[in-house]
Amino acid sequence: MTKQRREVYTVLMKNRDHPTANDVFRRLQREMSAISLATVYNCLDALAEHGLINQVNFDREPSRFCVNPAPHVHFRDARTGVIHDINFKEGCQITDLLELPDGAEVSELELTISGDLPAQT
């Protein structure tokens, strides 16, 4: 844990809105923290490697980063662009619903959903 990695992590924790690497970079600059964009990428990599954060990809858009360590998936509200973490229902294995070949072992799984949420009332 270097100074820079801690700063990147802190920014992610402060606002858990799935920012891109560039978002993180700009937030750190705004806080007068002189960090290089390359370092932001390095730090995000390092944090992800140690399982502290997750890299989230919607299609081919810039990667976003998520501090939620629990297994979950992502839902983007098409209207607002907000990305919501969605948990699995109690005791559910998504792979139970799939016709996986016998003996297949899942090591990584990413599920992203786009859709609409009813307007807040």
Added chain:
Amino acid sequence: MTKQRREVYTVLMKNRDHPTANDVFRRLQREMSAISLATVYNCLDALAEHGLINQVNFDREPSRFCVNPAPHVHFRDARTGVIHDINFKEGCQITDLLELPDGAEVSELELTISGDLPAQT
């Protein structure tokens, strides 16, 4: 359906191994079909827009294209790199397993899995 779109589609049908745009381009060249890479991209877009093919993204790798029109997900065997189409079990809605907010409407859903398959015996 233009000549080029048909050619792109034919190449995809001939070898359903989830090629990238560049793979498609090279296959067409090999068949002496003089097509531009930009056109391959255009055609893939047009075909995807009309629901004939699907764009498949694994992390931030180059997009791959899939001619399977049925709802399904993708599993990549980490050992061989081969991408397999995985169907849902009969009558299963993946969204039934998720704690989606009330009234959420899913319009797109992408699930990619990486893992290992037992070696063929």
Added chain:
DNA sequence: CTTCCGATTTAGAATTATTCTAAATCGGCC
């Protein structure tokens, strides 16, 4: 058959997220 027109194709330039490079800096340890 020719003309016209919008859509498509094309080559090449541009874009952009990310990675790479090589030098500078850091922090811990002797």
Added chain:
DNA sequence: GGCCGATTTAGAATAATTCTAAATCGGAAG
């Protein structure tokens, strides 16, 4: 204080994709 491997850094490089503007196509209308 001096050394060393790891990290940071600025800037260049990379690579998938998109954009641009001109050329071409193919069908409809005359």
